[in-house]
Amino acid sequence: MTKNRYRRDELLEIAIDLFAEKGYVGTSIRDIAKAIDRSVSNVYHYFENKEELWLAILEYSVQGLPEKLRTVAHSEGEPLERFRKLLKLHLEESTKHQRETKIFFIDEERLSPKGKIINKRIQKEILDIYVEQFRLLQSHNLVRTKNLKILAFNVLATINWFLRWYDPYGDMSKEEIYDEIIDFVLHGMCK
Amino acid sequence: MTKNRYRRDELLEIAIDLFAEKGYVGTSIRDIAKAIDRSVSNVYHYFENKEELWLAILEYSVQGLPEKLRTVAHSEGEPLERFRKLLKLHLEESTKHQRETKIFFIDEERLSPKGKIINKRIQKEILDIYVEQFRLLQSHNLVRTKNLKILAFNVLATINWFLRWYDPYGDMSKEEIYDEIIDFVLHGMCK
DNA sequence: AAAAAAATAGAACAATTGTTCTATAAAATT
DNA sequence: AATTTTATAGAACAATTGTTCTATTTTTTT
Known part of the structure; x- marks a missing residue:
């Protein structure tokens, strides 16, 4: 067996x-x-x-992502610095599982009902982590944007899109790209 | 015939x-x-x-996008205001052809060599329009970011990702979303 | 009204799909 | 050593795929 x-x-x-x-x-x-x-x-x-x-592929890789993100999201420390760490971890984990995450996002709609549900659940979980963070940052008067959901989508956009164009064999280093993306996101959302 | x-x-x-x-x-x-x-x-x-x-679908819709964007990109006026118009037009056109643009991006890799080449060409054209704009804005000392290519990817990310989550029958208005995205992008890139 | 062209349907094609069945080799357990 | 479990292969399945062929109706042109 x-x-x-x-x-x-x-x-x-x-x-x-x-x-x-x-x-x-x-x-x-x-x-x-x-x-x-x-x-x-x-x-x-x-x-x-x-x-x-x-489904085994999901379990093998992407499944654990929300939990990892939550660990950072709920950790101690200065809110903005924590958010920066969250972005970094998200970028690192996505790169680590680049192929799987690509599958995860690209074939979104082509699955059976069961697969679709799991897919959507994970995406929702991640979105919620960000919205929660934004609410906290907002209470510290650090966020400029009004609609936190759109903001979350925009942040996820940069991270997930990065997985599409990033070429591990290209001439840009991961760290360089991470820093640019984090900088873009932080300025895009903050006052 | x-x-x-x-x-x-x-x-x-x-x-x-x-x-x-x-x-x-x-x-x-x-x-x-x-x-x-x-x-x-x-x-x-x-x-x-x-x-x-x-290919007929491409011609029917997305094919003309780069030309339309170029028209705005090369128009007269204040650089930053022109860039804002570019973003707005890009968002509007993408929404107008949401279904096609979705196809265009999602099945990127599943095409025949011929389809792949056309696909990549259009994407490259659009990317180049943005990089060119950034260079111009940079010469006016308006851009914060160093790597203009990454910046272009980030901007395209927000636009293209928007097409994935935007629901015409949802409760958020297009205009509201456009404004949030444009605001996010402009703050993300500008000094 | 006759002829040509365009629009349609339906059957058939070989190839490919996900899946199952049967059989055998290898490994682990008794 | 005997037996059960696991690992493998190969053939076969009905369903679906993109595509082609032949035939018929409809429309347009002459």
Whole structure:
């Protein structure tokens, strides 16, 4: 009954690669099997079906993000400095799981009802963390913007869009980009 | 030889709807035909194949965007005010073609080489318009940011991300959102 | 009214899809 | 050593895909 974790995760890795490159619908189980030189049935031995494979990827990576963000969001310290840390962590974690996060955002609408619900829940969780932060910063009279929800969308926009254009093999360093984005966001929201 | 433009555009409209909702790969020619209650061969009567249909959608909508933006970008007047107008137009045009622009960005990677090239070209064109504007604003000592390319990505991020979350039937007005986004961007970039 | 062109439908195509079934090799447990 | 569990492959499945072919109706042109 207990399945070999290592062999399973190998499949997961390949699946993440292909999903990120060609999308959920654009990637067949055969593509995955072929890429790692195994049989189709071998994939089904480890995952019930294609959607379970997708959900496993979520669990493998993005699932834990809200919790990590909350830890920083609820930590002690000066509000603005904490918010800066939150942004940094969010950028770092997203980069760490760049491929998965890409899948997560790109194929948003192409999932089964179950997948859609999970997807939306995680996104909502993250949005709420930011809105909460903004409310706090607002009470310290640090936020210029009126509509905190739009503000949250704008902040998430820069982070998530970054994942689309960032090329790990390009000539810009991660740190350089992080700093520019954080600077852009902080000036965009603060008084 | 000459095909009925009206009947053709009806197909295009339905295709845009379905592509926007279920993606390029997720939408079959049969889906399109069924949605408008025509035969599959009827679709092929108007479009050579699925990719030509996709390209027709581009032409139908997004294709002209860079030209429109350039018109404003190269117009007379005060630099910062002109930039504000550029943002506004970009937001308006994107909203006008929300479905198509969504397709355009979401299925970025799932196209044939030809489609990919066109896609990338348009995106590059738009990016260049912004970088050029920033250079000009920089020469007037109005820009804070060092890396203009990252800045351009950040600005495009807010605009394009807006298309993902904006719900025409929601309770926020377009104008309200436009103003918040423009405000966010201007403070994010300016001294 | 006749001929040509355009618009449509429907059946058929080979290829690909997610999935299942059966069978066998390898490993772990008894 | 015998037995059960896990891991694998390969063939087959019905459904769906993009596409093509043939045929018929409708419209336009002559």
